[in-house]
Amino acid sequence: MNRLGRFFKGMNLTVFSLVMVFLYIPILILIIFSFNDAKIITGWRGFTFKYYPLIFQTPAIKEAFFNTMLIAGLSTLISTTLGILTALGLENKKFSGRKAMQGLIYVPLVIPDILMGVSLALLFNFTKVSTGMVTVLIAHVTFCISYTVIVIQSRLEGFDYSLVEAAQDLGAKPSYIFWKIKFPLMMPGIIAAALLAFTLSIDDFIITFFTSGRGFDTLPIYVEGTIRRGTITTINSLSTLMIGFTLFLVVITKRVRKIMISAL
Amino acid sequence: MRQSPQQHRLERRRNLSSWLLSLPTMIWLTAFFLIPYFIVVIYSFLSPDIYDVKFEVSLDAYRQIFSGEYLRSFLLSFRLAFYTTLLCILLGFPVAYFIARAGEKLRNTLLIFIIIPFWTNLIIRIFSWRIFLAYNGVLNDTLMRMGLISSPLEIMRTDLAVILVMVYVYLPYMILPLYSTLEKLDFTLLQAAMDLGANEVKAFFRITLPLAVEGIFAGTLLVFIPALGAYLIPQLVGNQRSLYIGQVITYKIKNIPRNWPMASALSLILLLLVAIMLLIMFYLFKRQRRRKWQL
Numbered sequence: 001m002n003r004l005g006r007f008f009k010g011m012n013l014t015v016f017s018l019v020m021v022f023l024y025i026p027i028l029i030l031i032i033f034s035f036n037d038a039k040i041i042t043g044w045r046g047f048t049f050k051y052y053p054l055i056f057q058t059p060a061i062k063e064a065f066f067n068t069m070l071i072a073g074l075s076t077l078i079s080t081t082l083g084i085l086t087a088l089g090l091e092n093k094k095f096s097g098r099k100a101m102q103g104l105i106y107v108p109l110v111i112p113d114i115l116m117g118v119s120l121a122l123l124f125n126f127t128k129v130s131t132g133m134v135t136v137l138i139a140h141v142t143f144c145i146s147y148t149v150i151v152i153q154s155r156l157e158g159f160d161y162s163l164v165e166a167a168q169d170l171g172a173k174p175s176y177i178f179w180k181i182k183f184p185l186m187m188p189g190i191i192a193a194a195l196l197a198f199t200l201s202i203d204d205f206i207i208t209f210f211t212s213g214r215g216f217d218t219l220p221i222y223v224e225g226t227i228r229r230g231t232i233t234t235i236n237s238l239s240t241l242m243i244g245f246t247l248f249l250v251v252i253t254k255r256v257r258k259i260m261i262s263a264l
Numbered sequence: 265m266r267q268s269p270q271q272h273r274l275e276r277r278r279n280l281s282s283w284l285l286s287l288p289t290m291i292w293l294t295a296f297f298l299i300p301y302f303i304v305v306i307y308s309f310l311s312p313d314i315y316d317v318k319f320e321v322s323l324d325a326y327r328q329i330f331s332g333e334y335l336r337s338f339l340l341s342f343r344l345a346f347y348t349t350l351l352c353i354l355l356g357f358p359v360a361y362f363i364a365r366a367g368e369k370l371r372n373t374l375l376i377f378i379i380i381p382f383w384t385n386l387i388i389r390i391f392s393w394r395i396f397l398a399y400n401g402v403l404n405d406t407l408m409r410m411g412l413i414s415s416p417l418e419i420m421r422t423d424l425a426v427i428l429v430m431v432y433v434y435l436p437y438m439i440l441p442l443y444s445t446l447e448k449l450d451f452t453l454l455q456a457a458m459d460l461g462a463n464e465v466k467a468f469f470r471i472t473l474p475l476a477v478e479g480i481f482a483g484t485l486l487v488f489i490p491a492l493g494a495y496l497i498p499q500l501v502g503n504q505r506s507l508y509i510g511q512v513i514t515y516k517i518k519n520i521p522r523n524w525p526m527a528s529a530l531s532l533i534l535l536l537l538v539a540i541m542l543l544i545m546f547y548l549f550k551r552q553r554r555r556k557w558q559l
Contacts, residue, residue, distance in 0.1 A: 004464045012365075015358035022432065023381045026392035029402055033395055044405075082289045089285030092278050101286050104293045110485060110542060111535065112493025114510050118531045119300030120518060122524065126303045142296040155460070165414055203385055204321065205496055210517065223387045227394070236395075239388040246383045250376065 008033030009194045034236035051237040057137040058234060064222035067133070071218060072201040075140035080194045082141075083148025084186070090149075091156055105146045116143060117210030124211065139211040144245060147200060155189025195253055288319055301535075308528035314521045325529035334512060334530060338537075340423075341509040344498075345491035348430040352438035352487050353480060355431070360442035360479070361472075375443070382436040390500045393429050394420065394439070397486070421503040429497050434490070438483035445479030446472075473554075481549050509534060 037048035055061055086105070090098060108116065120139050124131055163185075165179045205220040212221060219242070226235055311322040328334075363374045381389065397403050397420045404416035419425050449472065457467045495510035502508070507515075509530065516527035 008464050012358040012362040015355060016362040019355055019359050019435065020377065023435070026389060026396055026432070027384060029382060029396055030388065030392035033402075038424075081290060085285045086289040089282040092282040094275060094279065095282035095284060095286075096279055097283055097290070101290060104290065104297070108293070108297055110489055112490055112510070114493040114495055114513060115531050115535055116297070116300075118513060118517060118527060119304050120296065122303045122528065123296070123300040126307075126526075139294055142292070145293065145295060149289065166513050168537070199383060205387055207464060209514075220387050223385075223391070224496070224500075227387070227391055239385070239391065242385050242388055243284060246380065246385075250380060250383065 030236060031240050031243065032197055034240040036236070039233055051234050052241075054234050055238050055241065060217070060222060061219075061234065061238065064217045064219045067216060068202050068218040068220075069134070071136055071140055072198050074137055075144055075201045076140045076194050076197040078137075079144035079148045079197045080152075080190060082145055083152050083193050083197075084190060086145075086149045087152035087189075089155055090153055105149050108143065108146045113143070113204075113206050114210075117207040120207070121210040131211055132216045135211045135213070136208055136216060136218070139207045140204065143204070144197040144200055147196050151193040151196060152186065152189045155186055155192075159185065195249070199249070282379065287491070302530055304528045307524050308532055310524050310525050312523040316522070317524045322525065325523075325525040328526065329529055329533065334509065337507050337509045337512045338533075340506055342494050344423075344430060344494060344508060345488045346428060347427050348434055348491045349438075349484055349488045351427070351431045352435050352483065356435055356438035356442050356483065357476075360439050360446050363439075363443050364446035365451070371447075375440075378436050378439050386433065386496065387500075389433060390429055390497055393425070393432065393501060397425055397428075420501060423502065423506055425501040426494075426498050426508075430491060430494065431503050433497065434487045437486040441486065442476065442479040443483035445476050445482075449475050477552050478549075481545060481552075485542075485545065489541065492538060492541075493534060 011017070018070075033044075034051065035047050035049065036045055037050075038045040051185075086101065089095065090101060092098075095101075116139070120142070121131075124135050129135060131235075163181055164177055167181055203220065204218075205224060208221055209216050209224075212218070216224070219238075223238070225234060274414045307317055308325055309321055309323065311318040311320045311324070359378075363371055363378075367376060383470065394401070398404070399416050399420060401420070403419070404413070408416065419428075453471050454467050457471055458464070462470065493510045494508055495514050498506075498508040498511055499514075502511075513527050513530050513534070516523045516530070
């Protein structure tokens, strides 16, 4: 390899390393500072563990956590179910509503989130629905559907129809074929879609912000409010726990993926 | 080819079942995605009230917008989206290239490292930047202890901080699509070009870049458009002197006195700008693809 080639290779490695530092420094700082003995954003003031127990003693955090999990669970369930049905419907390439349906699914993905938030806020105002758990749930399902449909659909695209034909030739009933062949083969896609919907839901701030109203906080809403008011004592430690939860999910999904692959 | 009546009937039945299967989602998205935009259109022509809207037709919102009152916010948002996208491409390309050329086993591990921050809660990541960049935060503390600066740098609450955190948050959205096109790239082409006497620079601009254009487009779609509507990052690390359009819209909805007609009109204009951007991008993308086929 000549000098120019080595230079390019070196440059890629350098940029990669710098980007890694860039991506992880804030997260590391957050974890370290969750043990910082200070009430406001400031330099290092000595080690403490006192903010961790405080998380579990704050009722507002407990409530926000419960709300987040409730919304994430329900919106995952609803959006994944709708995703499965729609993906099965779109499987038929000659479906006369295919283009319209696909447009309806792709358009929300290319519009800034804030516009979905605004439009839903005005819808709930116009229809005089009081904001709270139900409106947040509706909003979350709305932004999750596109993702669940696309993920499950992409799984169906690589589907081996000779399996279905073989079963038909051997005289299997359609319902038997669906539950014993098609559904198990769709399962990895369904799990991936559900996990994506779940993470999107627990992560969302802006759409929840527009549709929650007072008195129904999810964790991101609670955290933002706390940062704005400047009382940040528990935020570092709460954040560290949430990062831990993410890492846990990453490990779990890897496991799940492995199990799914070995099961096939 | 003519179909037998039996085949025809079967197809009609399959079409009907497709409709039935798609119907719940179709109804859901019509009710909660399409109809709300009609309400935004209606509200943009009403009069504001302190808490709500008055059902009196008024063109005030549009009049105010076209007098240029919010032009600065739109321009700020465009500038932010532009710099964020540009920096994401410049930083993301070498990273995606590096991962795509790594060994097969290493590749998945490296990808996981890119995805983890992306799975970590957005607000938490923004908050950690506040700890890092604050006036008496980690960065200033470290630099002062090292004797590199004598007084703290004021990075927090500047437009620079907004761009920095935006790049931080959106970088994975650029790296992942870039990686997936670069991964499919046939690197023997590069070798062939260089055997024929092209140097690395020439090979990059004539082969790698044109073939990676699809990834750049996909990444731009995922970065530029959300960046146009950014609210949270400017709100948490920016300042109140330069308000981005996402902040203006949110304030008009949330802060009292409310101005929902204005928020609606601004939202519609933002939507229109996004649509124009999308059309331009798809046009460029198509042209590029046609050119690729001609090669």
